Every structure is written in structure tokens, then in C-alpha cells.
Amino acid sequence: MKKAKIISHGENHSAINLGQFDSLMEHSYLHPKLHKEIEGKVFAGEILGTTGAEISFQTLPPYEDISFKHQHHNNEEIYIFLKGSGQFQVDNDLFDVSEGSVIRVSPSGKRTYRNTSDKPLIFICIQAKANSLDGYFIEDGFRVI
């Protein structure tokens, strides 16, 4: 299976390349609980050494769904849909998603999703601790020479 390619690494950064998102199915991930190789998923947090957010790249094959809903203990999730089309459900609200759909789900939201098309549904999922972000984002950055 294809692996993330490390393109740079230094004291303050690390960088990988996953290739074209249409080829995401060529990647796989060994699920630590199910002890099963899951195709089309890359959890990049461990590879990159992130400390503020987990980020995963995921593919749901044509017409597949997640057969269960899930919640979180502490983490807010943000889903970003890149390609394909499907449906997303949080609690009792069901809505269509496609390229450019961005969804915030609180830890206690009961969420699931499905691919309603004949193309792969490709998306990014970010996890970050709810209520961890201090202050207004633009105040956190500052220019240097």
C-alpha cells in the first residue's frame, strides 16, 4: 500500500505528501482496535507529530455508509468534503454534502454519513479539543522578518 511521503522535517515543522486525493484509496491504515487494514484512510496526526489537532483523510466508496452513529468524549470535529456527494446526519438533522461542505460537530452530536453517489466520497476530518481555542485567531499570529 501507498504510504505518506515525508517531504520536509525540521525543529518547528514536518511535511508530508499524500498525492492526488483521487488516489486516496491506495493508502491504508491499520486500525488499532479492530486489527484490520482500512483502505482509503490516512491519519496524519501521528505522522506529522501534531499536538493541537488530529487530521485524517478519508474515502467512503460508492453507495457505502457508516452503519452506526458516534459521539466524542472531548473533541469537536470538523468535516471538510473535497469530492463526491453524500448525506450527513447529526442527531435528527439530515443534509446533503458535496465539494465545499464544511461541518462542525460538538462532542455530544450523534453523527453518521453515507455516500449516495457512484463516485468515492472524499473528505478530511479534524479533531480538536472543544473549548481549547483561546482568543481570536488573528490575534495569535504576528509578523517577523
Next chain:
Amino acid sequence: MKKAKIISHGENHSAINLGQFDSLMEHSYLHPKLHKEIEGKVFAGEILGTTGAEISFQTLPPYEDISFKHQHHNNEEIYIFLKGSGQFQVDNDLFDVSEGSVIRVSPSGKRTYRNTSDKPLIFICIQAKANSLDGYFIEDGFRVI
């Protein structure tokens, strides 16, 4: 200018659609310090009400660069490149980026980037507080009916 379309909102979630990423330049953002309309950028955190991460969608026009480097006080950044090609620099390390490049930068990393092509460079930037993520990500989620 185009605005993010709200597609769903509930107690535990909010969802928007930004449209095709190739049309990101149709969006704009009023910079709170510069009091200037910046084209090709959407800061989605405020629209979605995120509490764990800020997420922005950005476009750098052909051959443009950011004329300065920046650091952060508290937030780690993750950049995800969606389209186009360019160069990214952290401290003294310079490397190429294109679709599928994912970069973690620590708060103190001095970062900048440029578009080296004749197409728009389209990317996502996530900010989350460094060292805020507790425990291993997969332990945070649990199935419900």
C-alpha cells in the same frame, strides 16, 4: 461577493457550503486589522462557531507570495494544499507543495509560502492550540445507536 451558504444548523452542529474550491476567489473576507476586503479567503470558524480549531480556506493567485514570515503565540498550524503548486518555507527549510501536501508548523516556526505556478494555489489552514489534544484520538470517539 459570494458568501458561505448555511446548509444546516442544530444544537450540536452547524454546516456550510462554500461551493467548488476552484471558485474560492469569489469569496472575500474583511480583514479586521487592515479594514480591507481580502479576496479568495474564508475564515470558517466564526461562521461555524468552532471552539477547538480555526479553519480557513485560502487562495494565493498565480506567482504571488506572502511578503513576510509569521509566527504564532499559542497555536499550531496545519496547512493542507488542495490545488496548484508552490513553495513553502519554515525557518531555513524550503520545499515544494502541491495537491496532497500537509504541513504541521509549531507556533515558533517562521513560515511563508508562494505560488510558483500560473494557476491559483488553493489551501486550507487549521489553527489549534499547541499541546491541547489529550490522549489518543481514536479513544475519544465511541459508537452509539
